[in-house]
Amino acid sequence: MLIASVKQLRMILGKALRETGQAIDRAGSSMTRDVAYMERYSRHRKLMPLDQLWPSHGKSFIAPNASLIGEVLVGTNCAIMYGAVLRGDISALRIDDNVIIGENTIVQTVGLLPDGIPKSVTIASGVLVEPHCSLTSCVVDTGVWICTGSVVQQGAKLEQGCILLPGSVVSPGFTVPAFSVFGGSPAKMVRDVSLKDLEAFQDALKKASEQAQRNDELLTSLGH
Incomplete structure (x- = not known):
């Protein structure tokens, strides 16, 4: 039970950190006029x-x-x-x-x-x-x-x-x-x-x- 709770917490925390990083990346790209953040697909290789x-x-x-x-x-x-x-x-x-x-x-x-x-x-x-x-x-x-x-x-x-x-x-x-x-x-x-x-x-x-x-x-x- 404890192990399952820890795994779920890690998933939630990881998702939050990832989405926060992506939001910051989009904001920084917009401020520097880097249009790559508008790419429809993943812009990462x-x-x-x-x-x-x-x-x-x-x-x-x-x-x-x-x-x-x-x-x-x-x-x-x-x-x-x-x-x-x-x-x-x-x-x-x-x-x-x-x-x-x-x-x-x-x-x-x-x-x-x-x-x-x-x-x-x-x-x-x-x-x-x-x-x-x-x-x-x-x-x-x-x-x-x-x-x-x-x-x-x-x-x-x-x-x-x-x-x-x-x-x-x-x-x-x-x-x-x-x-x-x-x-x-x-x-x-x-x-x-x-x-x-x-x-x-x-x-x-x-x-x-x-x-x-x-x-x-x-x-x-x-x-x-």
């Missing part, structure tokens, strides 16, 4: 440890309302954009350097796959994942372009330089060959990657990186 598994990242842009949960390892010069959720709560999620994860994209893992198929997510360097995509326990090689709204299911592999057209769905365990363009549901080969495709990819990757840098500079100027 969500790096969520699970047990002893802590997310980590190099010098990269992590949007204030993006979530990195559990064993998530992000390299340098990456951008995890607004509303993106990276879940390493079941298996590891590893992202190399110079990778863009677009707005509201979900990258997650599963706990059970056939023998020999990794349950983790591995994304190599120079990859562009556009907004509203879903990636689950897959391997993404270097220079891959995953366009808006695409779904990559568990056990799939995207080989170097391939492109998924908007809304593509890659079936579980399927391998998209290197330097090929796939589209549809389920995704099927459309054609080989052309020089024009490569130029468009580099342009899109550059624009996404520059946008992330501008966002980072803006948030820094606002005191984040």
